[in-house]
Amino acid sequence: MPQVTLTVNGKSHTVEVEARTLLVELLREKLRLTGTHVGCDTSQCGACVVQMNGDSVKSCTTLALQAEGATVTTIEGLAKADGTLHPMQEAFREYHALQCGFCTPGMVMSAIDLVEKHPQGLSEHEIREGLEGNLCRCTGYHNIVKAIGAAQEVMHGRSATLAPAHAAE
Amino acid sequence: MNAPVVFEGIGASPKRKEDLRFLSGRGNYTDDINRPDQTYAVMLRSPHAHAAIRGIDTAAAAAMPGVVAIYTGAEMVVGSLPCGWLIHNKDGSPMNEPGHPPLAQGKVRHVGDIVAVVIAETRPQARDAAEAIAVDYEVLGAATSMAAALAPGAPLLHEGAPGNVCYDWHIGDLAVNQAAFAQAKHVVHFELVNNRLIPNAMEPRAAIGDYDRTTDQHTLYTTSQNPHVIRLLMGAFVLQIPEHKLRVVAPDVGGGFGSKIFHYAEEAIVTWAAARINRPIKWTADRTESFMSDAHGRDHVTKAKLALAADGKFLGLHVSTTANMGAYLSTFATSVPTYLSATLLAGVYTTPTIYAEVKAVFTNTVPVDAYRGAGRPEATFLLERLVDIAAKQTGIDKLELRRRNFIPADAFPYQTPVALQYDSGDYQSTLAQALKTADWDGFEARRKAAAAQGKLRGIGISTYIEACGIAPSAVAGALGARAGLYEVGAIRVHPTGSVSVLTGTHSHGQGHETTLAQLVTDRFGIPLSQVDIVHGDTDRVPFGMGTYGSRSLAVGGSAMVKAMDKIVLKARRIAAHLMEASVDDVEFDRGTFRVAGTDKTKAWGEIALTAYVPHNYPIEEIEPGLDETAFYDPKNFTYPGGCHICEVEIDPDTGAIEVINFTAVDDVGRVINPMIVEGQVQGGIAQGIGQALLETCSYDADGQLLSGSFMDYTMPRADDVGTLSVATHETLCTHNPLGVKGCGEVGAIGSPPAVINAVVDALRDYGVTHVEMPATPAKLWHIINSGRQLAAE
Structure with missing residues (x-):
């Protein structure tokens, strides 16, 4: 079986995979990083989104072998070693932007990439359009959009702390 | 232990305890x-909607790498997946109840029906082997729509269900109803389809x-809203496993949204097969399987007529519905169009006579069952569209027509003509609040401004009620339920005063780990961090009925209150002993026991510790420990209600539609955590917007x-x-100790008619009285385009 070597959340792994093994299968089944989820089989729902070489990718539509030499960050790799959450994680918690939690890892990973790629800032409309590749069945998106709007201020250094949810409304 | 510095009790919005792990x-x-030594199962599913199985050749598949076992209906001969609700026909006879084998027995009845299970060392190996199984199908004619299934000479799905009819049920007094129509000044007719959803x-x-041969212990881990119900149904009816040997875990x-209430074939298959191969077996649906095997929702076709007096007072309502059951009866399928829908046809109105009949039909489609709202969205959509149509037909303003017919706030408890007795509500107030928030009066100016931009703007309203907090066991039993519908709460106070709550409800997004803990914080005065909610494991939690019908707080929370009552009583007796006072003189308020009128107090933690270290203790009179269990059976359903207002804008050139504003004012009873309630309603x-504008399940005539x-969906x-x-407007439930009603389903119940009423309003110059859901851009464009042609001609 072919081998793939990649760095996941700062740790290097060399893993034997089948040629058809998907990146998400490698993460979930070989590395037991089960925070990345599979919600569909048509690359529509975004529950599987991870960051690979600085871009968000759908790990259900990426072959493990395509990740050769890649640097991958999953939801498990976002918080600091001391447990401090990434501003996007913190914003999702503050704004009640998750309910069942299943879409959440992919939603957070997509949101981080969306914000990072738009240093000039995103309007509510742009955030909604930017979430086109992620489905959530629980929240109605309302609080997800608010959370991303608040998180971008912290991520871009325009605000030192996250705006509290009720003050923002 | 001191009372929490930040208030985290009833009415506060602490951040959710569950979020950190999910994030x-x-x-x-x-x-x-x-599980150690785990294998993987793949289900081989029928590609045909209706076919006889002439033979299944598994030899080639069995020889493939990694294959551990293959089973078909020939090997797995077990009990039928049961239906939990018996409905009777108009003549009193019981419904037709054909069997539902987990693995097909000689015949498949919908695309996705399971023909065989392949178990292998890896999932890809199981998938490869499944593709190598040769099934000899004799394809039969399919009846996909209800019309096709009811047509003379239609293909018959089940020998035990002639004419493909499950039941033909009714409620109400037809003669009284007909008399009301005879008196009517106006009769408004309406036919509609409530679209099928996935x-x-x-x-x-x-x-x-999972199975342990040495202890004969079966374990099922499953994606369920109600693990005890699965244990009961699968253990007692399908596999004959006694409950002490069957553990069901729903992590x-x-x-x-209802779809994980039901007992599904795959649960029985992996439990049964794991014991055969003596190894754990994991099955996970891919989304394609979900579409063809998760129970679908709605799918009703209805004809209704409303009788009105000259002043617009509703005199009577007559409703005939055909309801699609799909190919087999799912767990609660039969109750949805009947006791969860027809009983809501009074809505918020004083209609004196209601007659409803429901014919339930088998078709070659995936089984249909409860989906968020379950029956109440169908009733609400029918009523709230009908009222708008009646307003147009009679020339009475749509708000005024509603107001004239509202059940007055001082008329509660209110007995409807369709079995239910509403305990509380204030529909004029929720309406007034919503109209103000939505700036209803300013709409015509917004319509004009939109028209100036070439857009068609419309506004729609829905004033709704629903029945949830399911349910009084005796009432449900009298209506055909085959189970009780109480809930359990077990409260364990630990020696240092922290608390574990074992609840039979199950959280799959609702935030119970926070909301239910707030009840404990509020009562015992301990911080939220000192309370953990345990759910989803039949080995840890006493028998409970799970989460559906917005029942977790109204029924499960009330059980917790009863258990906390017992704990407080016992703790006061212990405190009385320690403070050498009479128990009647010991008061308890959020963490402090006090001898009334004195400064003698004991803290919560001291009493908890004393209960478990009973050195100075009235051991002859009180048992050690501080651990109580209570079961709560509700006295009535709860009746959340409210008003939803939707404003849409349609681009006449493309049919594209946008929801501009959506306002909801819901009365969900007492609000425990406003943040979570808002999230549930959103x-x-x-x-609801999905059902109204976007979603529909579509089959072709062959059942694909x-x-x-x-x-595609x-x-x-x-x-x-x-x-x-x-926003919320509280009137308290009068019959449960928390005053709560339930907030899980109101959003999906109240919103679809508000959206479609807005769509019809936007199209008022185009001569339409109704637009079937979903109101897609293509549908709207055709309406607008044909209207333009009419205008041009």
């Missing part, structure tokens, strides 16, 4: 669980069967599922749902 990738969903919780269903579950509204993936995305204005 860190540390959730524990069924597919995240791996629930699509984001986590696909999964199940792991973190990624959304349910999510429900998004699903056309909307079988997220490429339009789920609401972030740019389909605008900003949602959600």
